[in-house]
Amino acid sequence: MRTAFLIFLYALIIILIIPFFLVCFLFGIRRPLLHLGKWAMGLGKKLLGLEIESAGLENFDPAGSYVFMANHLSFLDGPLLFYIIPQPVRVFIKKEVFRLPVVGLGMKHVHFIPVDRKRLRGGRRSLERAARLMKLKGYSFLIFPEGTRSRDGRLQDFRRGGFFLALETGAPIVPISIIGTYELMPRGQFYVRPGRIRVIFHPPISVSNYSKDSLDELIARVREQIASALPSNYLPQA
Template sequence: MRTVILLIFYLIAIILVSPVLLVLWAVKKKDPVLNIGKWVMGVSRLILGLKIEVEGRENVDPAKSYVYMANHVSFLDGPLLFYVIPQRVRVILKKSIFRIPVVGAGMRFAGFIPVDRKRISSGKRSIDEAVQAMKEKGYSFLIFPEGTRSRDGKLHDLKRGGFFLAVAAQVPIIPITIKGTFELMPRGRIFPRRGKIKVIFHPPVDTAGKTLADIPALASQVSLGMGT
């Protein structure tokens, strides 16, 4: 019964979110993406019986921009982080998602950035666009540096794109550890089980004065944080 209720809820949310987003933006609400994300995940949490614990929120200064980097083990991870991160957050997403009717247009309008992972020039343009959004709009960006969801729940090698972004913008990186979502909704499962999720915000990793040559060391430091 919970699954049916949640499915109906998501279908209604998908239909309503795009026009609501446009209306909220037109009247200049604080951040419709943040508000809608928190509302959708908040209702989902109640329907699913999820308990969410957050640790280390004091490591986040809402007045600063960050590149958040989290482990990725479940479809729940993205909505979860939009729910718990206390800032205006955007994401760089693969270009194919933006081809989905209505959804793609809504994402582009909301400030999400497309990237063609097969083209280096596209990656550079996406990073430049994200840096500009941080400086002009105060956005932070969420990155899953493994590049895809882990099949075994373990942390795998981190790709470098998010580190290029953090160094280019000269903003701190906040490593995030997500615990529990793999057990509740591993890759391949359509709906999650009931249970507890824990999100840990680790201390920021400074990138001030860092260059591309420092990225391997930054990646090691972030990987160490995410793995704890």
């Protein structure tokens, strides 16, 4: 019942914000749409009965440009971090989502990046576009280096794409540990249980001493930081 109500409410919100969205689109305004997105995520948090505890936000500059990297447990992870991270972070989203009426156009307008998961070349183009935006506009990006949600809540192997983005732009990597979203909405579940979520932001990792030749060392360091705050049932089995 709670999920059905939330879907109805969000549909109503989309209808009501269409005039606001059109003004932003016509005049090339992006930041108000991002703030509106944060407000919507905050509303969803309250309606779903989610209690969020965050730590480590003081570890990075809210005005800086970073590549945020987190473990991926649930559909909740992206909206959750978009809401918590102080700066208006951009994200990579599978291209099919951009086909949604109004929402898809809004994401494109604020420079969210569509990703074609089935094509390697499409993924490279998405990373190149993100790198250009970071250099030109000082954006921060949120990436889930596992590439997909964990099926059992345990930390998976990391893909390299996001690390290439950090090396290309020189942006520090902020490792993030998420705890609790798997229990509230695991992969394959279409409703959200109320409950507590914990998010830990670790100190930024400079990429200045790394190169493509030492990429595996950088990946291992970020993965180790994320794993350091996770409970044992979130860690890979030996």
